[in-house]
Amino acid sequence: MIVKNIVAIFDRELRSYFVSPIAYVVIALFLVIAGFFFYVMLNSFLNYSFRATMQAQYYRMAPPKVNVNMLVIRGMIHNFGLILLFIVPAITMRLFAEEKKSGTSELILTSPITTTQIILGKFFAGMTLLLSMIAPTFLYILIMIIWGNPEILPIFSGYLGLILIGGSFIAVGLFISSLTENQIIAYVGGLVVLLLFWVIGWAGGAGSKIGSVLSYLSLINHLDDFAKGVIDIKHIVYYLSFITFGLFLTYRSIESMKWRG
Amino acid sequence: MIEVQNLTRVFGDKKAVDNISFNVEKGEILGFLGPNAAGKTTTMRILTCYLPATSGTAKVAGYDVFDDSIEVKKRIGYLPENPPLYKEMVVENYLHFVAKIKGIEPRERKKKVRNVLERCAIMNVKDRIIGKLSKGYRQRVGLAQALIHNPDVLILDEPTSSLDPKQIIEVRELIKNLSGEHTIILSTHILPEVSMTCERVIIINEGKLVAVDTPENLTKKLRSSDKLMLDIEGPFDEVKSKLKEIPGVTRVSLDKFFKEGRGKYHIETKPDVDLRKTLAQTVINNNWGLYELRSEGMSLEEIFLKLTTKE
Ligand SMILES: Nc1ncnc2c1ncn2[C@@H]1O[C@H](COP(=O)(O)OP(=O)(O)O)[C@@H](O)[C@H]1O
Ligand SMILES: [Mg+2]
Numbered sequence: 001m002i003v004k005n006i007v008a009i010f011d012r013e014l015r016s017y018f019v020s021p022i023a024y025v026v027i028a029l030f031l032v033i034a035g036f037f038f039y040v041m042l043n044s045f046l047n048y049s050f051r052a053t054m055q056a057q058y059y060r061m062a063p064p065k066v067n068v069n070m071l072v073i074r075g076m077i078h079n080f081g082l083i084l085l086f087i088v089p090a091i092t093m094r095l096f097a098e099e100k101k102s103g104t105s106e107l108i109l110t111s112p113i114t115t116t117q118i119i120l121g122k123f124f125a126g127m128t129l130l131l132s133m134i135a136p137t138f139l140y141i142l143i144m145i146i147w148g149n150p151e152i153l154p155i156f157s158g159y160l161g162l163i164l165i166g167g168s169f170i171a172v173g174l175f176i177s178s179l180t181e182n183q184i185i186a187y188v189g190g191l192v193v194l195l196l197f198w199v200i201g202w203a204g205g206a207g208s209k210i211g212s213v214l215s216y217l218s219l220i221n222h223l224d225d226f227a228k229g230v231i232d233i234k235h236i237v238y239y240l241s242f243i244t245f246g247l248f249l250t251y252r253s254i255e256s257m258k259w260r261g
Numbered sequence: 262m263i264e265v266q267n268l269t270r271v272f273g274d275k276k277a278v279d280n281i282s283f284n285v286e287k288g289e290i291l292g293f294l295g296p297n298a299a300g301k302t303t304t305m306r307i308l309t310c311y312l313p314a315t316s317g318t319a320k321v322a323g324y325d326v327f328d329d330s331i332e333v334k335k336r337i338g339y340l341p342e343n344p345p346l347y348k349e350m351v352v353e354n355y356l357h358f359v360a361k362i363k364g365i366e367p368r369e370r371k372k373k374v375r376n377v378l379e380r381c382a383i384m385n386v387k388d389r390i391i392g393k394l395s396k397g398y399r400q401r402v403g404l405a406q407a408l409i410h411n412p413d414v415l416i417l418d419e420p421t422s423s424l425d426p427k428q429i430i431e432v433r434e435l436i437k438n439l440s441g442e443h444t445i446i447l448s449t450h451i452l453p454e455v456s457m458t459c460e461r462v463i464i465i466n467e468g469k470l471v472a473v474d475t476p477e478n479l480t481k482k483l484r485s486s487d488k489l490m491l492d493i494e495g496p497f498d499e500v501k502s503k504l505k506e507i508p509g510v511t512r513v514s515l516d517k518f519f520k521e522g523r524g525k526y527h528i529e530t531k532p533d534v535d536l537r538k539t540l541a542q543t544v545i546n547n548n549w550g551l552y553e554l555r556s557e558g559m560s561l562e563e564i565f566l567k568l569t570t571k572e
Contacts, residue, residue, distance in 0.1 A: 112335045
């Protein structure tokens with residue numbers, strides 16, 4: 001029963017993404033920007049390895065082993081994360097704002113399903129769109145596998161990291177969307193909060209106690225290990241807690257909306 | 262079926278619903294009448310578990326709307342003021358979605374969707390996108406949505422507002438056909454609607470309950486003065502002044518002129534005195550012509566104005 005309700009919400013939400021242009025626009029935008037970064041990075045990597053090889057020849061040394069994992073994949077995961085930061089609020093902005101605006105919130109909130117089921121259905125719909133957005137980038141990986149010999153583990157862990165950070169973005173966006181009935185405000189609000197969580201990581205450089213707390217809270221700092229090929233349980237726990245907290249706030253917001261009307 | 266007791270809902274420092282109590286019996290159609298901002302929508306939202314009350318209780322089929330909201334939600338079909346439609350969806354798919362979240366078993370869904378498509382006369386638009394339907398059709402899809410799980414209680418918030426006259430008649434007809442099977446609460450700020458569709462009326466104003474009764478009894482009970490109409494032939498000024506002299510008459514007005522000194526006189530009298538005999542006698546004594554004499558009950562419209570303009 002519980003799962004059936006979540007699936008009902010999930011299914012409607014996902015279909016609605018794909019009948020409106022939003023899903024296609026978002027996916028296309030992501031792929032174009034990601035493709036551009038990929039191209040630039042691959043290019044500079046090729047330039048770099050070409051120059052390194054030439055230098056080695058000049059000094060009559062063995063050609064160097066340049067590391068495609070470190071230089072391309074790590075950068076790529078970081079860049080993808082940054083692009084997601086701008087694009088995910090566009091995925092989440094409508095999730096609650098539109099229901100409030102069109103009045104369909106009066107249907108779902110007066111039906112015999114729980115707020116938690118509604119939130120989970122919407123969260124998973126957002127996740128599915130996120131996955132269908134980053135899935136095509138495997139094509140870029142395929143290109144690298146054909147032309148070079150990247151290690152598989154950092155690719156795998158990098159993508160795992162992306163999914164986790166993307167999920168955290170969705171949880172934040174969902175919460176912001178539950179606060180307003182204006183989708184533009186939901187987008188801008190989501191973006192601002194995400195940027196905040198991004199930049200507090202810079203405080204880590206200060207070395208103070210607060211600095212290290214802030215740096216721990218920063219979403220991006222936990223991505224780096226994944227990008228380097230390290231799967232550390234503490235980062236997984238961090239992201240999962242972040243997502244849970246975001247969904248909890250959304251729950252509170254929907255429940256208190258009932259209080260305020 | 263529905264028991265509401267001392268229900269109050271406050272927004273900030275405004276009492277949208279102020280200590281309202283009423284009951285609705287099984288199978289009854291109750292009209293909820295009041296001007297804009299009277300608190301109709303707020304009351305309905307409390308009954309449908311969309312909003313909690315600030316104080317007081319409401320029970321549907323014995324379940325409390327706050328403590329047993331899931332049980333209440335299972336038994337209620339709700340059509341909000343703006344029908345809650347996903348505009349990008351096709352009518353049939355939308356109703357399927359509603360069937361799912363109302364907890365209808367998968368093998369039952371097709372049948373139930375068909376059933377409401379037929380009952381609400383929207384079979385012919387089942388493959389259309391909701392956003393492209395006319396207002397009248399959207400309202401029917403909204404009604405279908407409220408009916409799909411065959412709820413014990415139907416709550417309809419201004420179901421005919423913003424429809425054109427033809428659509429209004431059709432939707433009213435639909436609602437009338439629903440009576441008997443469901444307990445219905447219907448809100449409106451349009452008077453003729455309640456006397457046409459409802460067995461009992463609740464009038465609320467500024468959050469307070471002003472009156473509860475059948476439309477006919479309200480008309481009787483709330484008559485604070487009696488009105489008579491006379492169609493008399495005679496010199497206007499003389500007729501008017503002579504009528505005024507009769508003890509018990511409080512007001513005389515002449516509103517319609519016919520040819521040859523004939524006019525319609527409206528007379529207000531003190532309550533509970535019947536002056537018809539005296540009036541007829543007066544006309545005869547003065548040798549005027551009497552074409553008509555009848556008692557004019559106050560229409561619900563006047564009561565309504567009276568009730569809601571009273572401070
Ligand atoms: N969510 C809300 N927040 C603040 N005030 C509200 C809210 N909903 C309704 N009100 C106020 O409560 C009063 C009653 O509104 P409502 O129940 O919508 O009346 P009606 O449906 O009879 O027109 C109005 O004055 C309205 O402004
Ligand atoms: Mg209203």
